[in-house]
Amino acid sequence: xxxxxxxxxxxxxxxxxxxxxxxxxxxxxxxxxxxxxxxxxxxxxxxxxxxxxxxxxxxxxxxxxxxxxxxxxxxxxxxxxxxxxxxxxxxxxxxxxxxxxxxxxxxxxxxxxxxxxxxxxxxxxxxxxxxxxxxxxxxxxxxxxxxxxxxxxxxxxxxxxxxxxxxxxxxxxxxxxxxxxxxxxxxxxxxxxxxxxxxxxxxxxxxxxxxxxxxxxxxxxxxxxxxxxxxxxxxxxxxxxxxxxxxxxxxxxxxxxxxxxxxxxxxxxxxxxxxxxxxxxxxxxxxxxxxxxxxxxxxxxxxxxxxxxxxxxxxxxxxxxxxxxxxxxxxxxxxxxxxxxxxxxxxxxxxxxxxxxxxxxxxxxxxxxxxxxxxxxxxxxxxxxxxxxxxxxxxxxxxxxxxxxxxxxxxxxxxxxxxxxxxxxxxxxxxxxxxxxxxxxxxxxxxxxxxxxxx
Amino acid sequence: xxxxxxxxxxxxxxxxxxxxxxxxxxxxxxxxxxxxxxxxxxxxxxxxxxxxxxxxxxxxxxxxxxxxxxxxxxxxxxxxxxxxxxxxxxxxxxxxxxxxxxxxxxxxxxxxxxxxxxxxxxxxxxxxxxxxxxxxxxxxxxxxxxxxxxxxxxxxxxxxxxxxxxxxxxxxxxxxxxxxxxxxxxxxxxxxxxxxxxxxxxxxxxxxxxxxxxxxxxxxxxxxxxxxxxxxxxxxxxxxxxxxxxxxxxxxxxxxxxxxxxxxxxxxxxxxxxxxxxxxxxxxxxxxxxxxxxxxxxxxxxxxxxxxxxxxxxxxxxxxxxxxxxxxxxxxxxxxxxxxxxxxxxxxxxxxxxxxxxxxxxxxxxxxxxxxxxxxxxxxxxxxxxxxxxxxxxxxxxxxxxxxxxxxxxxxxxxxxxxxxxxxxxxxxxxxxxxxxxxxxxxxxxxxxxxxxxx
Numbered sequence: 014x015x016x017x018x019x020x021x022x023x024x025x026x027x028x029x030x031x032x033x034x035x036x037x038x039x040x041x042x043x044x045x046x047x048x049x050x051x052x053x054x055x056x057x058x059x060x061x062x063x064x065x066x067x068x069x070x071x072x073x074x075x076x077x078x079x080x081x082x083x084x085x086x087x088x089x090x091x092x093x094x095x096x097x098x099x100x101x102x103x104x105x106x107x108x109x110x111x112x113x114x115x116x117x118x119x120x121x122x123x124x125x126x127x128x129x130x131x132x133x134x135x136x137x138x139x140x141x142x143x144x145x146x147x148x149x150x151x152x153x154x155x156x157x158x159x160x161x162x163x164x165x166x167x168x169x170x171x172x173x174x175x176x177x178x179x180x181x182x183x184x185x186x187x188x189x190x191x192x193x194x195x196x197x198x199x200x201x202x203x204x205x206x207x208x209x210x211x212x213x214x215x216x217x218x219x220x221x222x223x224x225x226x227x228x229x230x231x232x233x234x235x236x237x238x239x240x241x242x243x244x245x246x247x248x249x250x251x252x253x254x255x256x257x258x259x260x261x262x263x264x265x266x267x268x269x270x271x272x273x274x275x276x277x278x279x280x281x282x283x284x285x286x287x288x289x290x291x292x293x294x295x296x297x298x299x300x301x302x303x304x305x306x307x308x309x310x311x312x313x314x315x316x317x318x319x320x321x322x323x324x325x326x327x328x329x330x331x332x333x334x335x336x337x338x339x340x341x342x343x344x345x346x347x348x349x350x351x352x353x354x355x356x357x358x359x360x361x362x363x364x365x366x367x368x369x370x371x372x373x374x375x376x377x378x379x380x381x382x383x384x385x386x387x388x389x390x391x392x393x394x395x396x397x398x399x400x401x402x403x404x405x406x407x408x409x410x411x412x413x414x415x416x417x418x419x420x421x422x423x424x425x426x427x428x429x430x431x432x433x434x435x436x437x438x439x440x441x442x443x444x445x446x447x448x449x450x451x452x453x454x455x456x457x458x459x460x461x462x463x464x465x466x467x468x
Numbered sequence: 469x470x471x472x473x474x475x476x477x478x479x480x481x482x483x484x485x486x487x488x489x490x491x492x493x494x495x496x497x498x499x500x501x502x503x504x505x506x507x508x509x510x511x512x513x514x515x516x517x518x519x520x521x522x523x524x525x526x527x528x529x530x531x532x533x534x535x536x537x538x539x540x541x542x543x544x545x546x547x548x549x550x551x552x553x554x555x556x557x558x559x560x561x562x563x564x565x566x567x568x569x570x571x572x573x574x575x576x577x578x579x580x581x582x583x584x585x586x587x588x589x590x591x592x593x594x595x596x597x598x599x600x601x602x603x604x605x606x607x608x609x610x611x612x613x614x615x616x617x618x619x620x621x622x623x624x625x626x627x628x629x630x631x632x633x634x635x636x637x638x639x640x641x642x643x644x645x646x647x648x649x650x651x652x653x654x655x656x657x658x659x660x661x662x663x664x665x666x667x668x669x670x671x672x673x674x675x676x677x678x679x680x681x682x683x684x685x686x687x688x689x690x691x692x693x694x695x696x697x698x699x700x701x702x703x704x705x706x707x708x709x710x711x712x713x714x715x716x717x718x719x720x721x722x723x724x725x726x727x728x729x730x731x732x733x734x735x736x737x738x739x740x741x742x743x744x745x746x747x748x749x750x751x752x753x754x755x756x757x758x759x760x761x762x763x764x765x766x767x768x769x770x771x772x773x774x775x776x777x778x779x780x781x782x783x784x785x786x787x788x789x790x791x792x793x794x795x796x797x798x799x800x801x802x803x804x805x806x807x808x809x810x811x812x813x814x815x816x817x818x819x820x821x822x823x824x825x826x827x828x829x830x831x832x833x834x835x836x837x838x839x840x841x842x843x844x845x846x847x848x849x850x851x852x853x854x855x856x857x858x859x860x861x862x863x864x865x866x867x868x869x870x871x872x873x874x875x876x877x878x879x880x881x882x883x884x885x886x887x888x889x890x891x892x893x894x895x896x897x898x899x900x901x902x903x904x905x906x907x908x909x910x911x912x913x914x915x916x917x918x919x920x921x922x923x
Contacts, residue, residue, distance in 0.1 A: 046675060048693050052813075080694070173659055182656050183638050183696070200655065201637050204628055220501060236721075238503050239535070239714045241638070241696060258713055259694045266691075269724050270808060276731055277804030278797050286809035287819065291826055295833045298801045305797050306838055310845075312789035323782055330778055330785040334767035334906050337789055341796075342733050342760050342899055346753045349732030353725060354741035358507075364742065371746055378750045383761055390765075444797055451789050 019045075022053045027061045039068030047073070051080045055285045062288075063092035075104045083267070084284035087116035099128055106180065107136040107154050108260065115145065139253055148231035149224035151264060152245040152254030153180035161187050161195050161213035165206045172200065181257050184242035187216045192251040194219050194244050221246045224253055231256060232264035233358060271439065272356065276349060278305060278444035305444050311452035312337075319459040322468045328401065329462055332409050333455070335387075340416040340454040341447030343379060347372050347424030348446050352438045355428055362433035368425045376421025383417065384410035408462045415461065416454040423450060474500075477508045482516045494523030502528070506535045510740045518547040530559045538722070539739035542571035554583055561635065562591040562609050563715070570600065594708055603686035604679035606719060607700040607709030608635035616642050616650050616668035620661045627655065636712050639697035642671045647706040649674050649699050676701045679708055686711060687719035688813060727811065730892065731804060733760060733899035760899050766907035767792075774914040777923045783856065784917055787864050788910070790842075795871040795909040796902030798834060802827050802879030803901050807893045810883055817888035823880045831876025838872065839865035863917045870916065871909040878905060 022045075026038050042050060042065050050069075054062050054077060066074055066089060078086065078101060090098065090113065102110060102125050114122040126134065136154045143149025157179045159168040168185070176182040185203070187196035196216030206215050221244045222231040235243045235256055243261075245254040267281075274281040280297040282289050316323070316333075323330055351368060354360040360368060391406035424446045428438035462468065477500075481493050497505060497520050509517050509532060521529055521544060533541065533556060545553065545568065557565060557580045569577040584592065591609045598604025612634045614623040623640070631637040640658070642651040651671030661670050676699045677686040690698045690711055698716075700709040722736075729736040735752040737744050771778070771788075778785055806823060809815040815823060846861035879901045883893035917923065 046673065048675070048689070056814075169659075176656065177660060182659075200659075201631065204624075204637075204655075205632060218501065220503070234503070236714075236717050241713075258696075258717075259691075262691050262713075262717065273728065273731065273804055273808050276728065277800040279801040279805055282805070285814040286805060287815060287822065291829045291833070294805075294826065294830045298798070298830070299834055299837055301801070302794065302797055302834055302838060303841070306790065306794055306841075309790045309793045312793070313786055316786040316789070320782055320786060323785055324779070327775055327779045327782070327785075330782075330788070331768055331771040331775060333785070333788055334771070334792055334910065335761065335764045337793075338764045338767070338903065338906060339757065339761055341902075342757055343753070345732040345899075346734040346756070349728055350734055350737070350741060350749075353728050359740040360742060367742065371749065374746045375749045375753070378746070379754055379757055382754055383757060386758070386761070444800075447796075448793065451793060455789065 019049055019053055023056050026053075026065060027058065030061055030064055035064075035068055038065060042069055043073060047076055047080070051077050055082060055085060056288055058288070059088060059092070063089060067093070067097070071100065075101055079105065079109050082284045083112065083116070084282065085288070086113055090117070098125070103129055103133055107133070107140055108151050110137055111140045111150060114141075143224050146228055147224065148222055148226050148228045148245060148256060149254070151228055151232075151260050152224065152256050153260070154254045155180050156186065156242075156252075156255040157182055158186045158188050158192075158252060159198070159212055161189060161211065161216065163212050164208065165203055165210050165212060165215065166208040168198070168212050169203055169208070172203075180255060181242050184240060184244075184255070186219070186244040186252050186255065187212055188252055194221055194246050194250055194252045197240075197244060199241075219244060221250075222256060223248070228264050229268045229356075230358070232261035232268075233356075235261040236265065268356070271437070272352065275437065275439035276352070278302070301444065305448050308445070308448040309451065311448075312455055315452055315455045315459070319455075322459060322463060325468055326462070326466060328405055329408075329459075332405075333458075336409070336412055336416060336458050337451045337454050339383060339413060340420045340450040343376060343417045344420035344424035344446040344450045347376070347421045348428055351425045352428045355432050355438050360429070362429045365426060365429045368429060369422055372421040372425035373418055376418040377414065379421065380414035380417030384413035387413055404465055408458070408465045411461050411465070412454075412458045415457045416450070419453060419457065420446070420450045423453075474504055474508055478511050481508075481520060482513065485516060485519055490519075490523055493520060497524055498528060502531055502535070506532050510537060510540060511743055513743070514543060514547070518544060522548070522552070526555065530556055534560065534564050537739045538567065538571070539737065540743070541568055545572070553580070558584055558588055562588070562595055563606050565592055566595045566605060569596075598679050601683055602679065603677055603681050603683045603700060603711060604709070606683055606687075606715050607679065607711050608715070609709045610635050611641065611707075611710040612637055613641045613643050613647075613707060614653070614667055616644060616666065616671065618667050619663065620658055620665050620667060620670065621663040623653070623667050624658055624663070627658075635710060636697050639695060639699075639710070641674070641699040641707050641710065642667055643707055649676055649701050649705055649707045652695075652699060654696075674699060676705075677711060678703070683719050684723045684811075685813070687716035687723075688811075690716040691720065723811070726892070727807065727894040730894035731807070733757070756899065760903050763900070763903040764906065766903075767910055770907055770910045770914075774910075777914060777918060780923055781917070781921060783860055784863075784914075787860075788913075791864070791867055791871060791913050792906045792909050794838060794868060795875045795905040798831060798872045799875035799879035799901040799905045802831070802876045803883055806880050807883045810887050810893050815884070817884045820881060820884045823884060824877055827876040827880035828873055831873040832869065834876065835869035835872030839868035842868055859920055863913070863920045866916050866920070867909075867913045870912045871905070874908060874912070875901070875905045878908075 029038050054065060057065065139154055140150060140152065155178050157172050157175045159171055172182050183200045185198050185200060186194055187198055189195050197219045198212055198216040202215055220238050222234060224245050224247055235258060242255050242257045244252050245256055247253050271281045278301040282297060351360060388406045388410035391401055391409060392403055395401040395403060427446055431438040484493050509520060512520065594609055595605060595607065610633050612627050612630045614626055627637050638655045640653050640655060641649055642653055644650050652674045653667055653671040657670055675693050677689060679700050679702055690713060696713050698711045699707050700711055702708050726736045733756040737752060806815060843861045843865035846856055846864060847858055850856040850858060882901055886893040
């Protein structure tokens with residue numbers, strides 16, 4: 014899939030740059046297909062990446078820049094000369110420009126914006142007007158629109174004339190004379206239609222998104238609708254931009270990376286793993302670990318409280334990891350399922366009642382199966398090994414039933430609460446739930462043990 | 469985002485169907501925009517879904533069917549009458565048809581295939597020839613291609629004539645007379661070019677995928693290349709189909725769902741959560757839980773082995789959940805990071821050496837920070853509470869250092885081994901790693917405790 018020569022490039026370019034063979038490296042780099050070039054560049058060290066980047070022909074460099082991971086753009090940008098910075102900034106798509114500005118110091122961003130041509134500034138300003146995290150920040154302001162009163166031939170001619178700079182010409186918004194969105198027509202429909210018909214007769218009902226809408230939700234809608242682009246409208250339903258499928262893919266992919274990272278209690282890197290310094294890896298994980306360790310102090314507290322019972326029946330300690338591990342796993346199963354369902358819009362906070370009921374039933378069914386198994390296993394062991402008896406088996410079995418039911422319900426419900434109070438459900442999911450379940454699970458375990466064993 | 473009336477539909481349609489108001493429900497359903505209709509249908513009970521589906525006009529029903537989650541299609545399909553089955557099957561895109569056949573009993577699938585028109589059978593056969601899991605199973609065999617010797621005008625005319633049935637006309641593969649792929653041209657380039665030029669002069673170098681290639685890798689390449697479609701070629705570089713961006717999105721989204729589920733030790737549902745029966749939820753989780761519980765028996769074995777030491781120093785038991793929790797979290801942080809990096813092609817199995825080194829450094833840095841903190845905290849507590857001393861603090865601190873280093877390395881390396889032996893890295897990731905780290909972490913903890921405390 015990835016050719017050997019890309020590895021060669023990564024391994025050999027740095028040496029050759031050090032030997033001064035700039036032209037050879039530049040030549041080789043320019044010959045690579047764009048996705049491969051981006052792949053290699055992202056894997057070089059900061060300094061080498063900047064050198065190779067400056068060796069590229071301008072057009073290619075700018076195309077490559079637009080495809081870099083967010084985390085790398087600002088880093089690379091600040092290593093360029095001022096004149097390169099200005100042309101590169103002017104060449105970016107307006108939405109990419111805004112994302113870059115978000116990563117740069119405010120005074121640098123302001124200066125760059127002032128250096129733009131009037132036309133480019135006019136394309137950029139509307140995007141800057143929307144909140145970070147809204148789809149308005151991702152829309153393209155370079156689009157072609159046609160009027161419902163135009164004929165198909167007029168529309169096609171207009172697309173031919175104005176289409177060169179547009180982000181896409183395959184999905185064409187149709188408006189009335191006041192820029193109000195009244196329909197959408199695909200280039201395919203225009204091409205296959207009678208040239209004399211008015212556009213209003215062949216256009217489709219528009220599916221659109223509001224510029225202020227949450228970016229991830231809007232992007233999912235674009236992908237669900239299986240369209241190549243969605244018109245973006247303001248509060249008065251006037252068109253202000255267009256969201257293309259590749260931006261939607263990028264938004265979702267960033268969101269997925271974030272969810273995946275947070276499900277494992279790390280922050281997303283936003284850049285390729287191998288080009289991320291170890292200190293950045295540490296930073297992306299340490300806060301989470303600390304937070305979780307501090308919450309895990311609750312388990313220390315619980316066990317300290319029951320230490321008297323523990324010293325009476327040390328065998329109880331033997332099952333602690335099994336008990337809390339099972340609880341943690343059951344909780345995280347429910348949490349990932351519901352977090353995913355929330356992300357794709359299958360479940361909403363208002364469904365909390367149904368979800369709770371379903372997870373209680375699921376958790377109880379799982380706990381009953383595991384508990385039975387544990388009881389049988391301990392009963393068998395009790396025949397051979399001293400210190401294990403049916404009473405311990407009963408304690409473990411009942412604890413499993415109780416803890417699985419608790420863990421599944423908590424795991425199912427917490428992502429919904431998080432969503433309702435506008436916290437990323439993935440943040441609250443697996444690690445927090447297992448820490449919470451650890452402490453409460455231990456309490457259940459010891460309460461059951463005290464009742465059954467009569468401690 | 470999702471309108472109130474969709475909720476009303478879900479709540480009221482079943483009652484109205486029972487009251488016999490079939491025409492009203494059918495009418496309301498037909499009025500909904502397609503994505504909304506799909507959303508509602510997917511959330512109805514099996515029986516209600518089948519009834520509403522049969523009330524829809526044929527064209528709309530077929531479009532909705534193509535968008536259902538995989539898991540629902542076969543279920544719905546088997547609830548239809550024979551004549552509906554035959555027209556629906558004939559109407560499906562060839563690649564959707566093949567996916568449906570994979571879900572149906574072999575004899576039913578064979579009979580359906582025989583019932584197709586010769587033309588449709590010819591479009592379906594090539595797809596059936598490729599392995600499940602390969603991109604050949606997802607390609608569309610309905611595409612328009614043009615010759616490099618044709619003029620732009622001839623190409624556009626051909627697209628107009630043949631484009632009605634094609635899956636996409638925006639990315640047009642260019643071949644020589646022997647169907648060998650020689651380039652790709654976008655409809656946009658054709659529309660903006662001089663009509664008299666030969667296509668060979670304006671076409672681009674083709675980026676293509678081999679039909680036998682892994683579906684997920686090919687889909688990522690399509691999205692990375694930011695193209696609307698990729699030509700699919702056979703071993704001789706002859707074109708056999710086309711992969712469209714919406715199929716690529718679908719492939720990735722299924723893969724992401726699978727990874728997310730497995731990171732939390734559950735199997736993906738392949739259908740909306742709320743329409744999944746509880747027994748299916750239990751089934752999707754129980755095998756994982758059992759597997760993990762059985763491996764967690766290792767922790768019971770370890771603790772049983774050290775039970776003598778435990779009864780000498782019961783305070784050691786108090787820190788068990790904190791120690792193994794921290795180990796599990798560190799391991800899962802590394803695992804999700806590397807699993808993601810493998811999925812997007814940032815890291816490959818051959819990078820195992822670099823990854824191991826980086827994760828050892830990261831884990832040690834994290835362990836040192838957490839260990840120091842734990843030592844200070846326990847030292848402070850020791851002033852006030854009997855039974856806690858600097859020696860216990862030292863045991864916990866050293867254990868954290870050792871376990872974090874171990875967990876990060878194991879978590880980083882295991883997904884790479886899984887990938888190398890062609891197991892889904894997500895399967896081997898978080899839950900297995902934490903179970904493994906639990907047992908080995910406990911051994912480290914007790915070995916360190918015996919050394920420091922002189923048990």
